[in-house]
Amino acid sequence: MPELPEVEVVRQSLNKKIKQKKVKKVIIRNRNLRIKIPLNFTRIFKNQKIFKVDRFSKYLILHLSNKNFCLIHLGMSGTIHLVNDKKKNLITNTSFYNSPVLPKKHNHVEIVFENLRIIYNDPRRFGFFQIIKSLSLLKKRFSHLGPEPFESKFDTNYVISFFRNKKKNIKNMLIDQKFVSGIGNIYASEILFLCKINPNKKVCLLKRDDCLKIIKNSRKILFEAIKRGGSSIKDFKNTLGRKGTFQKKFNVYERGGMNCKRVNCSGIIKKKTISNRSTFFCNTCQNT
DNA sequence: AAGAGGCCCTGATAGC
């Protein structure tokens, strides 16, 4: 579910709440995630301070005072809930996907602090926790990933040379984390709409100007999405939880059959499955 | 060897 902007919103919220806090204990409710939580997992956290909460791409990184790093990936359905233990069961000012009511099913991990705990919930179990022992191993862990859109390394030279001789379509390329990290299925469609590039276009056919637009609009979309607290697709019944509002700004995603929002364009938004992922685009202004 | 497709898993929704 979460792409870079949603993970960043969670990071900001977590960092605010648990930075410099000492872990009292970790409770494993269900070890079964994409990577099974190891038996020694709780021991590594015991009495450690969380230096800070970082992020790379769609991965959260907890910096522990014993120099270990804890990666958290939310997969498709992972959510992190902050619970204020002082006021029993009241969820505090929460991070991104929180509902004001604590989920009863699919809680996997609880990290307990003084008067506060975070609860990881994940119905589909595509997310995971992973301990990384050192900074060099952390770098190694991410070595297969391309730069984030915001990095200066993600420039025209990089994009042009990456696209050379590649027959992949641009939609699949944008969600390929080896090319660029953090863009997922929603934002790929939104970025290409701003670029006026057809998602089926083979990347080797893109011009220098197209590459420039891709860089510019990737940054623009992700930046705007973060600013608006991310995108919330499914509307939960509870309305008190804090949600993102960027879904209101979608030009194409989930707008199949509707009119194109671009001024002076009379096109209709099409939904097309590309490599088993739904893709949305305007059949008129994204015709190149 | 690049690129497409299947699969991991549960829940919500649509259609009968």
Next chain:
DNA sequence: TGCTATCAGGGCCTCT
């Protein structure tokens, strides 16, 4: 009301 089929924001593995 209850069945079945389809789909969902990620990433890894396998096959061609």
